[in-house]
Structures are given as C-alpha cells and as structure tokens.
Amino acid sequence: MSISSDYYPLSQHLNMLVEKGVTQTTLTFKEIEDVLKRDLPPTARKNPTWWSNSRTEKYRQCASWLDYGWEKKKVDLKGEKIEFQYISK
Structure with a gap:
C-alpha cells in the first residue's frame, strides 16, 4: 500500500490495532x-464487492487491509459497518 494512496x-x-493486540x-x-x-x-455503500478481499486493480482499496494482514469477514451495507479479522502479514 503506497503512502500516497x-x-x-x-x-x-x-496496523495500530494489531500493535495493541487487537485481531478483530x-x-x-x-x-x-x-x-x-x-x-x-x-x-462502498451500495455494492458489497467493493469490500472484497481482492488484489485486482478494480478493487485496489482492498490493499489497505490485505497488505496489513487483515481480511474482510462480513459487510453490513444496511447497518453501514464492516468486520475485519487479522490473519497475518
């Protein structure tokens, strides 16, 4: 993930959460x-695939969690929340 992203x-x-021992x-x-x-x-509010765990150019925002060892576990568009789980770097 580029700093300019x-x-x-x-x-x-x-990353700060992982440093504090938070894994979910x-x-x-x-x-x-x-x-x-x-x-x-x-x-992001209309299409759950925006939150996919994909490394394609179309979903480059996913690198912001995948590159730091996190995966999207669940997305709730209606409730406007997303659950992430730390896997590993």
Whole structure:
C-alpha cells in the first residue's frame, strides 16, 4: 500500500490495532470516513464487492487491509459497518 494512496490512513489504523493486540474489529462506515478524512465512494455503500478481499486493480482499496494482514469477514451495507479479522502479514 503506497503512502500516497487515499486508503493509507485505514492501513495505518488497522496496523495500530494489531500493535495493541487487537485481531478483530468492526468499524462503521462513518468511523472509516473519519480515519480517511473523506467520504467513502457511493459504491462502498451500495455494492458489497467493493469490500472484497481482492488484489485486482478494480478493487485496489482492498490493499489497505490485505497488505496489513487483515481480511474482510462480513459487510453490513444496511447497518453501514464492516468486520475485519487479522490473519497475518
């Protein structure tokens, strides 16, 4: 994940959680937006595949958690929250 990536602050946040011993977390979309200091794109609220564990260019935002050893476990679009699980780097 490049430091210049729009999603790098999420990478840093998840890395900080691991340093504190946290291996599972549920974040609201609002909390993620607060970390990013910007709104998520509309697709993130409408399409669960936006949150996939994919390393393709189409889903490059996924690198912000995959590159730091996290995987998306569950996404709740209606409740606007996502569950991440730390696997390993």
